[in-house]
Amino acid sequence: MATYSTSDFKGGLKFMLDNEPCVIMENEYVKPGKGQAFSRVKYRKLISGKVVDKTFKSNETVEAADVMDFDLAYLYNDGEFFHFMNNDTFEQIAADANAVGDMDKWLVEQDICTITTWNDNPIAVMPPNFVELEVTETDPGLKGDTAGTGGKPATLSTGATVRVPLFIQIGEVIKVDTRTGEYVGRIKK
């Protein structure tokens, strides 16, 4: 099994810890002028999503994680699995609800998502940063309001709820930032 030493540590490196694949978010090299060097690492556990800090002694090693990222198009949900397809090879992959987590509310057919696999099994699904979704439910608002303070809740076609400006009506398509869950703008047809 491949290993990484602390000198290989950098943002994005994927490794195994406590039988769970993890990805390094930040790595800081710490060394007293006279004394032992350490690496202070902030990493995310890829299955639980927890963010953890850990200090390693320099030259300690960790096991590499067989983790890969694929950009795949979302196809459909059959009630149990979410199906994705590689648009070049037409190969399909199915992710279960655990892997998708609460990202299901941002899955739009044909949108390209990043699927992370560990030992060929999907463990995480990241939707695109921005998605376009139709408003299926919201209170009628007043005309002339601008996108500023206030707003009202709106339910989207996937079941997601976001705050939108008062002028947004049922049936309109809006752009949402999936990282923050915030309304970005109205898509004019």
Added chain:
Amino acid sequence: MNWLPNAALAQLNARALMLKKIRNFFAERDVLEVETPTLSQSAVTDVHLHCFKTSFVGRNISDKPLIDGGVPLYLQTSPEFHMKRLLAAGSGCIYQVSKVFRNEESGRFHNPEFSLLEWYRVGFDHHKLMDEMQSLLTLILECGTPTRCTYQEAFITHLNVDPLTAGIEALKLAGAHLQLGEVLDNETDKDTILQLLFCIAIESKIGQTAPCFVYDFPASQAALARINQDDPRVADRFEVYYKGVELANGFHELNNSQEQLQRFQADNLLRKTMGLAEMPIDHRFVACLDHLPNCAGVALGLDRLLMLCSEQAHINDVLSFNIENA
């Protein structure tokens, strides 16, 4: 191809101004500026310092056997050994601004090649040298009056444990709330534990508003300092911290050749058990020590000093070209 420097051009001016102030400071005090070699046939034995090694392939300059047709040479990790040979020869007080080289060191506060100001004051002990350094730091950093505390006080204040009397288990208990996990739980070397706890729990707390001098380090971390005459548990060594940055390390210099040689040999023995290469002891340096006048010396990292002066977050922001761009 990107050929531009790392530092903004204004940083070049800031560095030049800092160097000018430093040279004026020592000129006013009659401390002589010197230059010593960057390449040496001997090297530092400290297990935590890693030398760059190269080879001289011209005329045979050494009486030792050639290795791969050349004489092994090491880039200095500090100019200390050569500067002490000058002191032992009667130079009087000296200072040097030089490039030093440490392999394996790269990060926010580390570049493998960096600038060091090192100076020695004949007739000073480390307390008197701290007084002088205080003047230099307030001049360059335009900061408040530095504070001082012993290594022991720092641990008692921030971790509620006495580093001089506590055993390994007591230290681990004192650091348990830091949630360091295996790196603390599995460690068997007391000095490594002390260094870890200091890095994590103390360095970020002290010297936040003005530089802090920490002195009386444990005797086991004496390096090239004298053991304290009144308390043999500590060495006459100090360090300076400001805003979470380690700036300097100073000693009341050991001038006993036998004791220094024993420390170097102990380092090499430890290197052997750790699977590290033993380093060629600098016997010229050892031999000079019995002639070294009573003196104190300190090394100050100039790139870090400049970072603090100009409020830069990364060492790359004050270097013309960092190692990745060199």
